[in-house]
Amino acid sequence: MPLPVTLQPEDKLEIVRRVDCFHPWKSLDEKRQCRRCGAIFTGAQIEICRGPGAGARARLQCPTEGCCSVPIEWMMLSGDPPDPGLAANAASRESESRTAAAAVAHTQSWRYELVFGFLRLPQSLW
Numbered sequence: 801m802p803l804p805v806t807l808q809p810e811d812k813l814e815i816v817r818r819v820d821c822f823h824p825w826k827s828l829d830e831k832r833q834c835r836r837c838g839a840i841f842t843g844a845q846i847e848i849c850r851g852p853g854a855g856a857r858a859r860l861q862c863p864t865e866g867c868c869s870v871p872i873e874w875m876m877l878s879g880d881p882p883d884p885g886l887a888a889n890a891a892s893r894e895s896e897s898r899t900a901a902a903a904v905a906h907t908q909s910w911r912y913e914l915v916f917g918f919l920r921l922p923q924s925l926w
Contacts, residue, residue, distance in 0.1 A: 805848045805858070816843050819860050820871040832874040837867040840877070 807815065809828055817825045823832065828843035845863040850856045862869040 805850050807848065809844065812846075812848065813843065815848055815858050816846060816860060819848075819858050820874075822871050823874065823876055831877045833877060834862045834864065834867060834869050835873045835875060836869040837862060837864045839864040839867070 813825065813828050816828070825843055830843055831840055832843075833840045839862065841863050847861040847863050849859045849861055851859075860871050861867075862874070
């Protein structure tokens with residue numbers, strides 16, 4: 801049976817980045833929504849479990865009690881609400897975001913969207 805592990809934030813972020821190959825993680829403040837239970841949670845809330853033994857691999861799990869979903873069942877929330885403390889830079893961030901989004905859209909192939917597009921939840925639905 802997997803055992804929950806408690807880690808420092810920087811160690812947790814490293815493991816979340818390594819184990820969740822379906823989503824990029826810039827910080828533990830990013831949010832995801834579980835397709836199984838519907839909960840919205842941050843990277844800091846994710847449960848990291850390891851099986852018994854020295855060579856056991858880490859496993860990420862939804863933090864909702866009773867839900868055992870894993871990263872492939874989580875959706876990225878597009879357009880996270882802006883941080884109120886950074887309102888002064890909102891216009892420049894939005895411009896940079898549009899430029900970055902255009903670059904990403906241009907470089908991503910239709911195959912990527914076909915395979916992984918379902919992992920992103922449109923902002924209008926949350």
